[in-house]
Amino acid sequence: MKWDMIVIGAGIIGLATAERLLMQGAKVMILERNKVGQESSWAGGGILSPLYPWDYSDDVTQLTSYSANQFPAWVSALQEATGMDPEYETSGMLILPPYDEKTAQQWCSTRGIKIELRVVSKIDSIENISETYRGKTHDHALFLPDIAQVRNPRLLQALHKRILQLGGSIKENCPVHHFKTAHRKILSITSFCGEFDADNYIICAGAWSEELLGTQTIKLNIKPIKGQMLLFKFDTPPLHTILVQNGLYIIPRRDGHLLIGSTLEDVGFNKQTTVFAREYLLTRAQAILPLLHKKPIIQHWAGLRPASLNNLPTIGKHPMIDNLFFNCGHFRYGLTMAPASAEILVNEITCAPQPFDITPYQAERNVNNSQSSSR
Ligand SMILES: Cc1cc2nc3c(=O)[nH]c(=O)nc-3n(C[C@H](O)[C@H](O)[C@H](O)COP(=O)(O)OP(=O)(O)OC[C@H]3O[C@@H](n4cnc5c(N)ncnc54)[C@H](O)[C@@H]3O)c2cc1C
16 A cells, blocks of 8 residues: 555554544554554653743744643544543743742733742642742742643554544554655655655654664754653652652652653663662752652653754655655643644645744755755
């Protein structure tokens, strides 16, 4: 069978892209090296915003904000179609000291984003928080009430089901390792489960995207950055809002699960968890939520973020190969950026108008960057 599109990689980005293409009537196959949704997209926390949004460029903000706004409608359509609930929740995000209040307030006010300086001891939803943050020295925190979260493993399962419902094909245990090219085109791709051809090919292989390109490589500047997380379980949620303190975050799920994240480790394609990271995350989380002293860690894992320069993904056409596209390199915020990244890429493939200027995300910027850096 000849496909319109072959998507390589079944993380959140590959699945969201495939879903959008299928909704537009394309014949789509996804080739996945292992199992659907088991890499970075599964390992992530599911916060639908950058942690300190004012620390990022306008290009990151544009994509994350536009994308986060799509979640309520996207998730509710998925839930209706599949009967699976990805647990989208506007739980808000409370940033404990230290923070730069002036920068945060200014950034939010120019963008019309709600932010409140809250007295921590007066917030009921976080009564279990340590005295350190409810005492004389620290009793204030910045609250962003509109920030939401999603239970990412559930979102991936719902998308998997939706793609099959829409007639998409997914081949698991099928690593792609070679592209046959001629005259600025890919003719076919070879994987361990055979050779496949399509009109167009889309690379959504997360941290592995750059190495997958092999001889078709351009400098995407994508590399793995490991993140480790801890999981706890309470009978009832000990918090109802996401907490952030100096880069550490604590995410409460509806059913009492509590995630603690995360590390940022430049150690190559190595997903091993470490005792050092477990102790580091645990000690810091216990200092915020003393209740954690009484609870065992029920899971500890690591994932490889597809790190890119300035957190900017590459979305769009390969500059030299006409039927090869990218949607990769979403680094710390790929769950947040997924629906918008899928929309932008599909607009580009179908020559539909874009919601904003997409130049900052296009592959050409990497070609220009690598040319200027080699001078
Ligand atoms: C600890 C941690 C916390 C995070 N927290 C958040 C958060 O709170 N909010 C947020 O927005 N983002 C978060 N992220 C980032 C987010 O998870 C990633 O940006 C996002 O998952 C990237 O999605 P992806 O589909 O590109 O990559 P992946 O999910 O890694 O998917 C890539 C897929 O490609 C497949 N593949 C690779 N090579 C091949 C090949 N040769 N052939 C076929 N298939 C191949 C892989 O097996 C994989 O399934 C976090 C990440 C981590 C690790």
